Each structure stands twice: as C-alpha cells, then as structure tokens.
Amino acid sequence: MPNDISPVTTSAAYPTALYVHVPFCLHHCGYCDFTLVANRDHLIPEYLRMLEKEFAHRQNGLPQPLNVDTIFIGGGTPTHLSPRDLQSLFDVIHRWFVLNDGGEFSIEANPDGLCDERLTVLRDNGINRLSLGVQSFDDTVLKTLERKHTAAEASQTIQRAATFIPNVSVDLIFGVPGQTLESWQQTLSDLLQLPVRHISTYGLTYEQGTPFFRRANAGSLKRLPDDLEAQMYRAGMATLETAGFEHYEVSNFALPGFQCRHNNVYWDADEYFAFGPGAARYIGGVRSTNCRSVVKWLNSWKVDQPCEEDREELSPEDKAREAIMLSMRRMQGLHIPSFEKRFQVSLHALAGDAIVEHLRDGLLEQSGDFLRLTDSGLLIADSVVCDFL
Ligand code: SF4
Numbered sequence: 001m002p003n004d005i006s007p008v009t010t011s012a013a014y015p016t017a018l019y020v021h022v023p024f025c026l027h028h029c030g031y032c033d034f035t036l037v038a039n040r041d042h043l044i045p046e047y048l049r050m051l052e053k054e055f056a057h058r059q060n061g062l063p064q065p066l067n068v069d070t071i072f073i074g075g076g077t078p079t080h081l082s083p084r085d086l087q088s089l090f091d092v093i094h095r096w097f098v099l100n101d102g103g104e105f106s107i108e109a110n111p112d113g114l115c116d117e118r119l120t121v122l123r124d125n126g127i128n129r130l131s132l133g134v135q136s137f138d139d140t141v142l143k144t145l146e147r148k149h150t151a152a153e154a155s156q157t158i159q160r161a162a163t164f165i166p167n168v169s170v171d172l173i174f175g176v177p178g179q180t181l182e183s184w185q186q187t188l189s190d191l192l193q194l195p196v197r198h199i200s201t202y203g204l205t206y207e208q209g210t211p212f213f214r215r216a217n218a219g220s221l222k223r224l225p226d227d228l229e230a231q232m233y234r235a236g237m238a239t240l241e242t243a244g245f246e247h248y249e250v251s252n253f254a255l256p257g258f259q260c261r262h263n264n265v266y267w268d269a270d271e272y273f274a275f276g277p278g279a280a281r282y283i284g285g286v287r288s289t290n291c292r293s294v295v296k297w298l299n300s301w302k303v304d305q306p307c308e309e310d311r312e313e314l315s316p317e318d319k320a321r322e323a324i325m326l327s328m329r330r331m332q333g334l335h336i337p338s339f340e341k342r343f344q345v346s347l348h349a350l351a352g353d354a355i356v357e358h359l360r361d362g363l364l365e366q367s368g369d370f371l372r373l374t375d376s377g378l379l380i381a382d383s384v385v386c387d388f389l
Helices: 041-059 083-096 116-124 139-144 151-164 181-191 211-218 226-242 261-267 294-302 316-327 336-343 347-360 375-379 381-386
Strands: 017-022 066-075 097-109 129-135 168-174 198-203 246-249 252-254 273-275 280-283 286-290 308-313 364-367 370-373
Touching: 017 083, 017 261, 041 083, 041 273, 041 294, 066 083, 066 261, 083 097, 083 116, 097 261, 116 151, 129 151, 129 198, 139 181, 151 168, 168 181, 168 226, 181 226, 198 226, 226 246, 226 252, 226 375, 261 316, 273 280, 316 336, 316 347, 316 381, 336 347, 347 364, 370 375, 370 381, 375 381
Parallel strands: 017 066, 017 273, 066 097, 097 129, 129 168, 168 198
Antiparallel strands: 198 252, 246 252, 280 286, 286 308, 364 370
16 A cells, blocks of 8 residues: 555646545444444544645645535535534635535535534535435335434425525435335335435445345345336336436436536546545546545554555546446436547447447447437446446
C-alpha cells in the first residue's frame, strides 16, 4: 500500500463533484457491506479531525475554497452525527469547497433520529437534496433487513423532512427473503402517496463477508427465486413510470428535473474528489480508494499518512472501456458519436465482440446513434456491462 501519496495535482481543470464518506451507523444491518462502524460513536470527534487533515493534505496547492457543482455526503449514516458534529462536518467541507449557484448538495439519512434539529442544521448549511434509506413500508420486511425504523415512522419522517428540504429521494429494496410481490407493490404505492421526487430501487444482494451471505449459505435465510425478483423489478418500473417518474438509470427513477446530478457525474465517467474512509476518487486519470477500515484510516491520518488501498492510473483504453460500462447503465444508453469523439476510438474496434454477442442475445439494442440495454439486459445489467471492461 503506498504511503507517500502526494497531494492532488490536476492540470488546468479540477473535478466539479465532491464525495464525503461518513462511516457511522446506529446498527450494522446484516446485508450491508459499506464502509462503516456501529456503536463506535466515541470515534466521531477524531474522524472529524482526521477528515480535516485529509482535506488539507489533498487540497494543498489547489485554490481554496474550490468551486464545485455537486457535493454528496454519503455513508454509513451521516445524520447519525449529532447536530453539533454535523455542523463541524459542514464547517470542514465549507473551508475547502464552495457550491456553485444552482449546485446540488445531497446527504444520505435514515428515518430514525432525523429530528427537526438535525434537519435545521442540514437546511441551514445548504443541503438541497435528502436521500433517505427507507427500504420498505412493510414492517416485516424492515425487520428482516434489521432496519431500526417502522413504516409509520418512515412516512412521518418523509413528510416532516420535506417541509425542511423539499427535494427528497427514497431508497427501496426488493427481493428480500419472505417478501411477496403484493408487499412490494404496496410499498411502491405507499411511497407514491408521499412527497418524493426521486426513487432508487435495489435488488437485495448477498455480499461476501456479510451476515446475510453466511445465513443464506447456511440455509437460515431463504433467497427469493430469480423470477420473482425479476417480477418485482418489472413491477417497480411499470408503477413508477405510470406515476410520472422517468426511469433514467438501471436502479433510478426521477420526476422531471430531479435526476441525481452527482451520480450522473459517475455515469458520465467524469472525475470527482472524495474524502473519508473507503471513499473512491477519480482525479487526473487516476482512480484511488481510501482504506475501508475506519480505524486504519484514522490511525494513518494520525501520523499524517494518507491511507489508500487501491490506486490505478487508467490508460486511454481503460478510460474508454469504463465509459462504455458506466453510460450503458443509463436508460438512454451510450451515444456512439459522442463516445468516439471523446475517446478518439471506434466503438466497434474496441468492444465489437461483446456488442455483437449481446445484440445477438437480445441483451443490447441499437436505436439510431444509441446503444442500450434491452428489458432483458436490464435484469442482468451488472454482468452485461462488465463485459466491456
Ligand atoms: S443503516 Fe445503511 S449504511 Fe448503515 S448499516 Fe444499515 S444499510 Fe448499511
């Protein structure tokens, strides 16, 4: 692992997107493999001090503060921080970055603990998009997922939060053991009664190393059949599109004008800053990821050493392949002439074999200048897009 990473030195232009990772949660849900710690709140003050160090180190030599178009504070559960610690977090960010007029400033939150005092701190510090991890409006499903809120609490929180920050996004999970198609449809219809402008729907995954992975392998957690999960995904598309939400990415739906601009930076294969444990950045053609261990990240910065686990300088071909993979996740697909102009390469010379194979199998389709996933391709999007790497 490199320990002598120099500060960011980009040439003329800088990324205009910023990600900050806050790795604290009330409880570690059994399916989650994000970078986080639960029941370690005594580390929060140290985290804030080390975050300041990381900003100071990485931004050394760059204009201060630097203007960006989007900021995304993710986790973990950023709103697990107390109102006072949240204010300290914003103070750190605002010292180094300033949001351009009309910019998007998102934060992830959970319904539990999202009190008026916290919402006031968020609003007063410029947050204009709230991404809530609700997951379901079925209490049995919430219990299986080990979530700490009830459906009723989630509904009340969304309504209250929208009075502070009107642009609310909600995450839902389908394919949960024991969940029925009816329960999923009821969750969708309950959500559509609430003031939300953006919805993400994710199929439950069993990530290696998680309690859910072990329980599924041991047979104490029964995975839903693939065809039921596919039915749920299709039901989500049909219901949300009928309700006026545009399906703009494999897992994401938005009312007109409310796509997540920060995530669009990722899907456009554009560059972005990132700070905090486990945070991944893309700057100057280099992708690098901070240590996922929160304690390792803290200890490293305590002795003024950056803590990275992966670092890769992308070749022109790598960049082009990544761009295909990322843009294919969007419903509009890949605009072939723009791609070829940007990367100075012929799409078919680079990825002709994979394209021909997936067109033949009905997983991709070409419509005019766009190449995109078909309905069948969407169901196995991850494996299709990976073939372009
Ligand atoms: S609250 Fe969210 S980030 Fe925290 S453990 Fe649960 S799923 Fe993961």
